[in-house]
Amino acid sequence: MPATVRPVTFEHLPGALGIGTPTPRISWKTSGEPGWTQDAYQLTVTTSEGTWTSERLDSAESVLVPWPAAPLTSAQRADVSVRVWGGGQEEPSAWSPASAVETGLLDAGDWRATPISPSWDEDADADRRPPLLRRSFTLPRPVASARLYVTAHGLYEMELNGSRVGDDALAPGWTVYGKRLRYYTYDVTDHLAEGENALGAWLADGWYRGRIGFNGGHANLYGDKVALLAQLHVTHDDGSVTVVGSGTDWKASYGPILFSSLYKGERFDAREVPSGWSRPGFDDSGWQPVVGVERDPATLVAPEGPPVRCTGELRPVSVWTSPSGKTLLDFGQNLVGRLQITVSGQAGSAVTLRHAEVLQDGELYTRPLRHADATDSYTLSGDGTETWEPRFTIHGFRYAEIDGWTGGDIAENVVARVYHTDMERTGWFESSDPDLNRLHDNVLWSMKGNFVDIPTDCPQRDERLGWTGDIQVFAPTASFLYDCSGMLSSWLKDVAAEQLPDGTVPWYVPVIPGGNYWTPIRPGAVWGDVAVLTPWALYERFSDAKVLADQYESAKAWVDLLDSLAGESHLWDTGFQLGDWLDPTAPPEDPTQAMTDKHLVASAYFAWSARHLAKAAGVLGKADDELHYLELARAAADAFAREYILADGRMTSDAQTAYALAIVFGLYPDEALARKGGERLAQLVREGGNRIGTGFAGTPAISDALTAAGAVDTAYDLLLEKECPSWLYAVKQGGTTIWERWDSMLADGTINPGEMTSFNHYALGAVADWMHRVVAGIAPLEPGYRRILFRPQPGGGLTSASARHETPYGTASITWRNADGGHSVSIEVPTGATARVELPGQEPREVGSGRFEYTVAQIS
Numbered sequence: 104m105p106a107t108v109r110p111v112t113f114e115h116l117p118g119a120l121g122i123g124t125p126t127p128r129i130s131w132k133t134s135g136e137p138g139w140t141q142d143a144y145q146l147t148v149t150t151s152e153g154t155w156t157s158e159r160l161d162s163a164e165s166v167l168v169p170w171p172a173a174p175l176t177s178a179q180r181a182d183v184s185v186r187v188w189g190g191g192q193e194e195p196s197a198w199s200p201a202s203a204v205e206t207g208l209l210d211a212g213d214w215r216a217t218p219i220s221p222s223w224d225e226d227a228d229a230d231r232r233p234p235l236l237r238r239s240f241t242l243p244r245p246v247a248s249a250r251l252y253v254t255a256h257g258l259y260e261m262e263l264n265g266s267r268v269g270d271d272a273l274a275p276g277w278t279v280y281g282k283r284l285r286y287y288t289y290d291v292t293d294h295l296a297e298g299e300n301a302l303g304a305w306l307a308d309g310w311y312r313g314r315i316g317f318n319g320g321h322a323n324l325y326g327d328k329v330a331l332l333a334q335l336h337v338t339h340d341d342g343s344v345t346v347v348g349s350g351t352d353w354k355a356s357y358g359p360i361l362f363s364s365l366y367k368g369e370r371f372d373a374r375e376v377p378s379g380w381s382r383p384g385f386d387d388s389g390w391q392p393v394v395g396v397e398r399d400p401a402t403l404v405a406p407e408g409p410p411v412r413c414t415g416e417l418r419p420v421s422v423w424t425s426p427s428g429k430t431l432l433d434f435g436q437n438l439v440g441r442l443q444i445t446v447s448g449q450a451g452s453a454v455t456l457r458h459a460e461v462l463q464d465g466e467l468y469t470r471p472l473r474h475a476d477a478t479d480s481y482t483l484s485g486d487g488t489e490t491w492e493p494r495f496t497i498h499g500f501r502y503a504e505i506d507g508w509t510g511g512d513i514a515e516n517v518v519a520r521v522y523h524t525d526m527e528r529t530g531w532f533e534s535s536d537p538d539l540n541r542l543h544d545n546v547l548w549s550m551k552g553n554f555v556d557i558p559t560d561c562p563q564r565d566e567r568l569g570w571t572g573d574i575q576v577f578a579p580t581a582s583f584l585y586d587c588s589g590m591l592s593s594w595l596k597d598v599a600a601e602q603l604p605d606g607t608v609p610w611y612v613p614v615i616p617g618g619n620y621w622t623p624i625r626p627g628a629v630w631g632d633v634a635v636l637t638p639w640a641l642y643e644r645f646s647d648a649k650v651l652a653d654q655y656e657s658a659k660a661w662v663d664l665l666d667s668l669a670g671e672s673h674l675w676d677t678g679f680q681l682g683d684w685l686d687p688t689a690p691p692e693d694p695t696q697a698m699t700d701k702h703l704v705a706s707a708y709f710a711w712s713a714r715h716l717a718k719a720a721g722v723l724g725k726a727d728d729e730l731h732y733l734e735l736a737r738a739a740a741d742a743f744a745r746e747y748i749l750a751d752g753r754m755t756s757d758a759q760t761a762y763a764l765a766i767v768f769g770l771y772p773d774e775a776l777a778r779k780g781g782e783r784l785a786q787l788v789r790e791g792g793n794r795i796g797t798g799f800a801g802t803p804a805i806s807d808a809l810t811a812a813g814a815v816d817t818a819y820d821l822l823l824e825k826e827c828p829s830w831l832y833a834v835k836q837g838g839t840t841i842w843e844r845w846d847s848m849l850a851d852g853t854i855n856p857g858e859m860t861s862f863n864h865y866a867l868g869a870v871a872d873w874m875h876r877v878v879a880g881i882a883p884l885e886p887g888y889r890r891i892l893f894r895p896q897p898g899g900g901l902t903s904a905s906a907r908h909e910t911p912y913g914t915a916s917i918t919w920r921n922a923d924g925g926h927s928v929s930i931e932v933p934t935g936a937t938a939r940v941e942l943p944g945q946e947p948r949e950v951g952s953g954r955f956e957y958t959v960a961q962i963s
Contacts, residue, residue, distance in 0.1 A: 122206055178206060217351065265382040303381025365567070452485075460501055471862070479496065529584065577803075669706075929955070
């Protein structure tokens with residue numbers, strides 16, 4: 104039977120409207136008989152100019168294959184289908200259903216519109232009220248199709264003829280605005296009609312000019328004027344085109360948002376809504392003129408990943424009155440988003456909403472928010488039942504305090520709406536241990552809450568920055584749970600844009616002013632290594648060599664900088680380092696005070712990044728570079744061993760992180776010493792009562808190090824420990840996300856006194872990658888899971904575990920369980936992939952696609 108081919112996809116976008124390349128790469132997934140393999144494919148591309156069909160291409164490739172036809176032009180649509188040959192059959196499959204791809208505005212000259220801002224004077228040092236902008240226009244003929252291209256200095260939401268355009272939030276997101284400003288494309292065909300129409304825009308400060316950052320934040324980091332750039336292309340029934348763009352013929356006025364801040368919250372007065380302001384026929388004679396502002400259209404870029412959207416809603420699980428008489432709500436889950444309220448009452452009455460992650464002494468506890476007020480307020484219009492949620496702010500919270508409520512039952516009329524970058528969910532894990540499942544859920548929720556346009560670190564306080572070290576250690580876990588390839592490939596371009604001329608990678612991207620450690624920018628291990636290791640993680644998980652090519656010069660500049668800093672010693676043993684940040688012995692006031700020597704960590708990472716740069720060079724066909732950086736990695740590893748590994752296999756820093764890095768990074772000079780190091784690591788864990796002793800650097804490595812050392816049982820003891828510090832301590836304390844510190848909440852329920860205490864911080868959740876690969880037993884053997892390793896290594900008293908991952912080729916899964924009469928293992932290999940199956944007590948076997956059932960005499 105011929106295979107069945109699903110509709111094709113383009114690049115890493117779930118929707119391909121407004122794509123930013125004229126030659127989008129194409130992927131497809133195939134379902135065939137067990138063992139079926141693709142031998143050839145053929146593509147057909149249909150545009151307004153006709154249909155083009157490729158020759159039959161003898162190839163087994165189906166992931167990110169090259170665009171086969173002539174490059175597309177700006178705003179051009181193509182419908183693409185594929186059919187395949189394989190399985191020894193002469194007949195091809197049926198053509199896949201057609202998938203549409205449409206380019207955005209690919210050339211700077213395509214932009215005819217002018218960015219506009221209200222003409223009124225503003226005090227750049229004060230809080231400024233967000234404006235509304237509008238324009239009416241007439242369409243001479245019926246509408247066949249229409250596209251709206253939009254971006255802003257600040258944040259925007261668009262309306263056409265009184266209806267919201269799109270469902271994205273916090274657009275256009277946060278990039279290095281001076282070099283890269285993202286624009287979005289909307290299909291607005293159904294919003295328009297022949298005759299009079301109206302465009303309207305909400306604007307707000309956002310990251311562009313809003314106050315963000317440490318110690319009260321900094322305003323006007325990118326400019327002191329919000330501005331809109333919008334261009335509407337309308338194709339009529341006769342093929343003619345009308346273009347309506349932002350320009351000086353627009354009008355501006357203050358709207359009902361009195362104040363909006365990403366940190367502080369939003370104040371909205373419903374009495375100030377100009378009724379019908381974005382509809383035709385509205386009288387805007389009292390509105391103010393606008394002025395044009397400068398923007399180089401060559402800096403405008405199309406999205407590479409999905410936008411931020413509302414992805415779910417949670418109702419309160421309880422509502423009660425606090426000891427001080429406050430009305431409190433618990434949503435049962437620490438989340439990132441905002442509240443939507445439905446309320447009625449007298450005009451001028453106000454409802455105030457405060458948010459926090461935790462309670463202390465029965466009250467909302469806001470100290471960990473630092474300077475983030477996280478407070479929204481809504482002033483009622485008095486016009487019956489009113490439903491509202493903020494537009495341009497976002498909060499990290501589990502609990503809310505509500506003041507001034509005049510509506511009905513709060514539990515029925517308040518909902519928490521969850522917002523994050525709307526990536527496709529691709530990974531699942533479950534085991535027989537409910538606490539372990541809760542830990543995995545916590546990792547998932549922390550990823551969602553911190554993947555809000557950029558990979559952030561703490562969504563509740565006055566920070567929320569794109570920390571390079573955090574995502575460097577978490578990228579493998581993230582890439583299993585969600586298809587984050589497009590989002591992270593875009594952010595990595597900002598990493599390169601912010602990289603200093605000498606190769607230094609900032610602590611966080613985009614860069615804003617910082618205090619204490621962060622300004623001026625200095626090179627730091629673990630954080631700066633994101634330039635090398637995160638592109639490699641994306642290549643390994645998504646089989647996209649282009650991300651290696653795009654980031655290669657950035658990665659090379661980083662390793663070359665380390666080479667110069669290490670010099671002839673090949674040791675990075677000078678300069679400022681964060682080291683094993685937030686190891687459990689670090690005092691609240693100094694997260695850098697770790698058990699492991701900071702320069703040991705730095706030198707280990709130097710060797711590791713040099714090795715991965717060599718691997719990237721090999722993938723890209725850069726043979727000379729591959730040899731050079733392989734030799735550099737070996738020299739750095741040899742120097743590390745001489746300096747930090749003792750003759751008996753112990754480390755100069757006799758700490759968990761030191762051994763974990765040396766083992767996982769392959770820095771022991773021989774197997775005998777590595778074995779001794781592994782024995783010492785396991786001993787340290789046991790002597791410490793199976794408590795974790797690692798911070799950001801060591802945590803992602805320690806479980807793999809124990810596994811490599813043959814101490815899997817010790818790795819399970821570490822994973823399943825419930826006393827602090829441990830992963831399950833937070834679960835025991837009721838945590839529903841990963842904490843920044845192992846002891847963000849103390850055993851008595853009080854909050855860690857450190858200034859830096861977040862309850863939603865994914866870095867220490869990097870252990871989930873080990874849970875997927877070792878506990879459940881699924882890992883990539885070749886990029887993109889084209890070849891899969893199924894090797895469960897059960898322990899810890901677990902009686903079952905499973906993992907499922909939607910690979911670029913289709914669904915791969917494994918389930919193992921202990922049952923009467925034996926132990927069963929079920930695996931699924933997607934069409935187009937193969938697998939190596941390694942089960943306890945059995946010889947390894949190679950299998951093709953399909954479902955397989957095995958019984959093993961002993962699984963642990």
